[in-house]
Amino acid sequence: MTRQPCDKLIALLRFDGSDRPRWYRDRQLQAYFTAAGYNLEEPEPTAVFLLQKLQSQPNHDDAQYWQRGLFCYLQETSWSVAMTLREKLGGMHQVSDCFQQACCLTNDPLKLLSKFKPGRGTRLSTYAYLRIYDGVYAALVGVRKSDWGLLKHSGLRSLSSALGNQGYTEDRVRQVCALVELWQELADQTTAPDQALLAQVAKTYRQCCPDLPAVTPSEVETLLRTAIAALRAYRQPQVVNPAEQRFWDTLEGGNTPWEATLKQEEQETLKRVFEMMKNAIAALDDTSRQVFCLYYCEQVSQQAIAQHLGFAKQYQVSRALERIRGHLVKALLAGLNQPTHPQRLKEATVAVNLWLKEGYKVLAGSCQRCDQVGMAEHCRYEGAS
Template structure:
């Protein structure tokens, strides 16, 4: 159920006796927007403008028109949410879900709190997730579980949540890596057991031997810290600035002599692994080598790579990177004379991805294509 681009700020869904809605134009609102000079041909840009005006001048005489325009703009989003939820919310019709969504979008200031157009996300996309979660919670009465929230979160959202809690950039990177490893290793969005935590610790130490040792218990604490930050980010609340930070404790701890010896051995192993990786990169075919260099050495996004190399779909870049990482993992296992059973291959593939993200300059130094980048 879509409408013309020029109608997205002035038309809304209406129901008759059936469940088949139809678009109805708000003529009064159309007259206001036309007289005020708003561009109805660019609804996304105009909706952002209306929200900014409403945020800065909520008591303006025209504020009611701005709210109505945003309400119309979100009608498609409300309908898509209602359709998506009809199979998950038992005992409720599509119209019930749609009506609940409209109640939320009737207060756009509250619904769209925290939206930042500078991040590149469309206003309707930002609203969809918030409307979906709140409608589901209202009709079912169950919030997304803590571990489900952590499983579904992305790096950008987690970074924003941790920044709001006062963490430094270095600490955010460390927490992101642990969360990413847990997301890749966890089969279900449930609290990790001891075996899974130890697996995360094992791979993390392989990737970052330069950091203080982290125990499985400390990893569990960090994952819960990330959950707390995400909850606070979704529902801002007063934060206790005197709360003890896990990484503050970790950084203040002195290494025992045996730990220093272990780190030295791990550093030597890591140097050897990078030499193996450099040789394995040289054996890639030209197309794979080009994707590798653009992604890890020149730090381009997958979307940029797809555009530069003329791929029709971005997923082709993602699949190419998966094949490359698998190739490199097998090369490392073969060079270290270790078996290539699936679980070990999966662990090493994750580790290699983190190694490359952290130390791509090391590989770039030996790459003719990327040597200018390395020297810069």
């Protein structure tokens, strides 16, 4: 698995569908380093030198090569982190999941290594290992707390940046930030707000922000969820960042073997989870299946579901959804042969929430997805949004 020292600045991982990838050389990068006279036999000092050049001249014509060299240098470190975390997380995430998150961090070495001080005696690879480990763990476990927990503990500055990155106007950003700040002050728990709390936020908002457009309680919830979605996107960047597209395109035309294998493994993992969830949904009682389908497939609001199915109060729908998610979490753990102690429940909850928000929508469009889980008859709800 360990490559030769002379390869550490020019080698990338190649996957073959197993947990034992192989190295291959970036010939273009090797030719550049050789022509420029860099010492490939001593990767550590050369990598430090590349980092210093990148920090001092980030817009230099050769900066893309320096960045690629650092990316190659950190490949082995990223893989070590991925292997360690796969074991630590008890199989909840594949090695490719962890490695993909590591690549999110290492494709921007300036940001990842901004505080590295070579004079302190720490090796660059050791410093990077700790930074990559913390970043990947936070992305897969720590940062991905519950939606409302994330919103409760997010600062307004990061929220403003997250909304700006999503293209929202300055007025909309001000409005959402004001609502979030009020909700943070009024909410006692990191759980979804009930109707009373939403009404209180809307009332206080009208009093405190008369210059901003008024909102109803249901609009408050929509805007709070908008903030959550923006924070998720802000804290969990894609491996291929459009701003870094040129960097990835130069890695063998943007279609490297390991990148293609990562996508394949992701699809296989998603398919496996889908099968587990399909069976779990089929085991729900009729009312729970209707609630699930209307909320997740038809995107019907909880209030509308309560009216349609005859619930006395909206919070009963919220509790039903919570029970359904708990059922899916236990089904996922059973499918993975994992114990149901608190840590495993927490990790499985993260996986199920991700599936409900992303995977379920990706694998099936509109109500065709319901046909796949035997619920099509429950989706014919007139007026569904």
